[in-house]
Amino acid sequence: GPAPSPPPVEQPTISCLVCLDSVATIHTSGRSLCSTTCGHVFCSTCISEVVKQRKQCPVCRKRLTKKQYHPLFI
Amino acid sequence: GPAPSPPPVEQPTISCLVCLDSVATIHTSGRSLCSTTCGHVFCSTCISEVVKQRKQCPVCRKRLTKKQYHPLFI
Numbered sequence: 001g002p003a004p005s006p007p008p009v010e011q012p013t014i015s016c017l018v019c020l021d022s023v024a025t026i027h028t029s030g031r032s033l034c035s036t037t038c039g040h041v042f043c044s045t046c047i048s049e050v051v052k053q054r055k056q057c058p059v060c061r062k063r064l065t066k067k068q069y070h071p072l073f074i
Numbered sequence: 075g076p077a078p079s080p081p082p083v084e085q086p087t088i089s090c091l092v093c094l095d096s097v098a099t100i101h102t103s104g105r106s107l108c109s110t111t112c113g114h115v116f117c118s119t120c121i122s123e124v125v126k127q128r129k130q131c132p133v134c135r136k137r138l139t140k141k142q143y144h145p146l147f148i
Protein backbone atom coordinates (compact mmCIF):
# COMPACT_ATOMS: atom_id res chain seq x y z
CA GLY A 1 0.00 0.00 0.00
CA PRO A 2 1.05 3.61 -0.04
CA ALA A 3 3.91 4.61 2.27
CA PRO A 4 2.53 5.76 5.62
CA SER A 5 2.66 9.55 5.87
CA PRO A 6 4.98 10.84 8.62
CA PRO A 7 3.23 11.59 11.92
CA PRO A 8 1.93 15.20 12.02
CA VAL A 9 4.47 17.40 13.79
CA GLU A 10 2.81 18.83 16.89
CA GLN A 11 2.23 22.59 16.85
CA PRO A 12 3.30 23.92 20.28
CA THR A 13 0.54 25.35 22.48
CA ILE A 14 1.75 28.71 23.66
CA SER A 15 1.23 29.46 27.33
CA CYS A 16 2.50 31.82 30.01
CA LEU A 17 5.57 30.26 31.64
CA VAL A 18 4.45 31.44 35.11
CA CYS A 19 0.68 30.83 35.34
CA LEU A 20 0.66 28.26 32.45
CA ASP A 21 -2.55 29.72 30.99
CA SER A 22 -2.87 29.14 27.24
CA VAL A 23 -2.95 32.01 24.74
CA ALA A 24 -6.69 31.51 24.26
CA THR A 25 -7.33 31.71 28.02
CA ILE A 26 -5.04 34.76 28.31
CA HIS A 27 -6.91 36.58 25.54
CA THR A 28 -10.41 35.65 26.64
CA SER A 29 -9.60 36.93 30.14
CA GLY A 30 -8.53 40.32 28.79
CA ARG A 31 -4.81 39.87 29.34
CA SER A 32 -2.24 40.12 26.57
CA LEU A 33 0.68 37.91 25.60
CA CYS A 34 4.19 39.31 26.04
CA SER A 35 7.69 38.20 25.10
CA THR A 36 10.90 39.16 26.82
CA THR A 37 13.87 40.09 24.63
CA CYS A 38 15.45 36.86 25.92
CA GLY A 39 12.62 35.12 24.05
CA HIS A 40 10.45 33.82 26.90
CA VAL A 41 6.70 34.24 26.86
CA PHE A 42 4.44 35.41 29.69
CA CYS A 43 1.01 36.92 30.13
CA SER A 44 0.83 40.65 30.87
CA THR A 45 -0.22 40.08 34.50
CA CYS A 46 2.61 37.71 35.37
CA ILE A 47 5.33 39.71 33.65
CA SER A 48 4.44 42.96 35.41
CA GLU A 49 4.69 41.09 38.74
CA VAL A 50 8.08 39.63 37.81
CA VAL A 51 9.42 43.04 36.74
CA LYS A 52 8.19 44.65 39.97
CA GLN A 53 9.49 41.94 42.31
CA ARG A 54 12.30 39.83 40.88
CA LYS A 55 13.62 41.97 37.99
CA GLN A 56 14.94 38.84 36.28
CA CYS A 57 13.49 36.35 33.83
CA PRO A 58 12.03 33.37 35.70
CA VAL A 59 13.30 31.05 32.96
CA CYS A 60 16.86 32.20 32.20
CA ARG A 61 17.47 34.78 34.96
CA LYS A 62 18.53 37.50 32.50
CA ARG A 63 17.88 41.04 33.76
CA LEU A 64 14.24 41.98 33.20
CA THR A 65 12.91 45.54 33.39
CA LYS A 66 10.03 47.09 31.47
CA LYS A 67 12.54 47.82 28.68
CA GLN A 68 13.19 44.13 28.10
CA TYR A 69 9.70 42.97 27.12
CA HIS A 70 7.03 43.77 24.56
CA PRO A 71 3.58 42.59 23.44
CA LEU A 72 3.46 39.53 21.20
CA PHE A 73 0.76 39.50 18.53
CA ILE A 74 -0.10 35.88 17.82
CA GLY B 75 -30.24 18.17 28.94
CA PRO B 76 -27.05 19.64 30.33
CA ALA B 77 -26.20 23.13 29.07
CA PRO B 78 -24.00 22.86 25.96
CA SER B 79 -20.38 23.61 26.86
CA PRO B 80 -19.01 26.72 25.10
CA PRO B 81 -17.13 25.96 21.85
CA PRO B 82 -13.41 25.32 22.50
CA VAL B 83 -11.46 28.53 21.97
CA GLU B 84 -9.03 27.98 19.09
CA GLN B 85 -5.33 28.04 19.96
CA PRO B 86 -3.60 30.15 17.28
CA THR B 87 -1.15 28.34 15.01
CA ILE B 88 2.00 30.37 15.00
CA SER B 89 3.59 30.95 11.60
CA CYS B 90 6.09 33.25 9.93
CA LEU B 91 4.23 36.31 8.63
CA VAL B 92 6.33 36.34 5.42
CA CYS B 93 6.67 32.71 4.26
CA LEU B 94 3.64 31.49 6.35
CA ASP B 95 5.49 28.33 7.43
CA SER B 96 4.22 26.97 10.76
CA VAL B 97 6.44 26.76 13.86
CA ALA B 98 6.76 22.99 13.42
CA THR B 99 7.86 23.38 9.79
CA ILE B 100 10.27 26.18 10.74
CA HIS B 101 11.89 24.02 13.44
CA THR B 102 12.06 20.79 11.44
CA SER B 103 13.77 22.70 8.62
CA GLY B 104 16.46 23.96 10.99
CA ARG B 105 15.31 27.56 11.10
CA SER B 106 14.37 29.34 14.31
CA LEU B 107 11.40 31.49 15.28
CA CYS B 108 12.03 35.18 15.93
CA SER B 109 9.96 38.07 17.25
CA THR B 110 10.48 41.74 16.56
CA THR B 111 10.22 44.17 19.47
CA CYS B 112 7.05 45.42 17.75
CA GLY B 113 5.66 41.95 18.49
CA HIS B 114 5.51 40.39 15.02
CA VAL B 115 6.77 36.87 14.40
CA PHE B 116 8.99 35.65 11.55
CA CYS B 117 11.31 32.76 10.80
CA SER B 118 15.06 33.44 11.02
CA THR B 119 15.50 33.30 7.24
CA CYS B 120 12.77 35.77 6.39
CA ILE B 121 13.68 38.27 9.09
CA SER B 122 17.35 38.44 8.07
CA GLU B 123 16.18 39.20 4.51
CA VAL B 124 13.84 41.93 5.71
CA VAL B 125 16.56 43.53 7.86
CA LYS B 126 19.03 43.46 4.94
CA GLN B 127 16.62 44.80 2.31
CA ARG B 128 13.68 46.74 3.71
CA LYS B 129 14.81 47.67 7.29
CA GLN B 130 11.17 47.92 8.36
CA CYS B 131 8.64 45.49 9.75
CA PRO B 132 6.54 44.03 6.91
CA VAL B 133 3.48 44.12 9.18
CA CYS B 134 3.58 47.51 10.91
CA ARG B 135 6.45 49.27 9.08
CA LYS B 136 8.30 50.12 12.32
CA ARG B 137 12.07 50.45 11.88
CA LEU B 138 13.69 47.02 11.92
CA THR B 139 17.42 46.43 12.38
CA LYS B 140 19.17 43.48 13.97
CA LYS B 141 18.69 45.29 17.33
CA GLN B 142 14.91 45.11 17.07
CA TYR B 143 14.43 41.35 16.96
CA HIS B 144 15.29 38.30 19.05
CA PRO B 145 14.74 34.51 19.11
CA LEU B 146 11.39 33.30 20.43
CA PHE B 147 11.44 30.05 22.40
CA ILE B 148 8.04 28.42 22.02
Ligand SMILES: [Zn+2]
Pocket residue numbers: 016017018019020021042043044045046047
Ligand atom coordinates in the same frame (compact mmCIF):
# COMPACT_ATOMS: atom_id res chain seq x y z
ZN1 LIG C 1 0.71 34.36 33.40
Ligand SMILES: [Zn+2]
Pocket residue numbers: 036038039040057058059060061062
Ligand atom coordinates in the same frame (compact mmCIF):
# COMPACT_ATOMS: atom_id res chain seq x y z
ZN1 LIG D 1 14.48 34.61 29.70
Ligand SMILES: [Zn+2]
Pocket residue numbers: 090091092093094095116117118119120121
Ligand atom coordinates in the same frame (compact mmCIF):
# COMPACT_ATOMS: atom_id res chain seq x y z
ZN1 LIG E 1 9.60 32.88 7.02
Ligand SMILES: [Zn+2]
Pocket residue numbers: 110112113114131132133134135136
Ligand atom coordinates in the same frame (compact mmCIF):
# COMPACT_ATOMS: atom_id res chain seq x y z
ZN1 LIG F 1 5.88 45.07 13.40
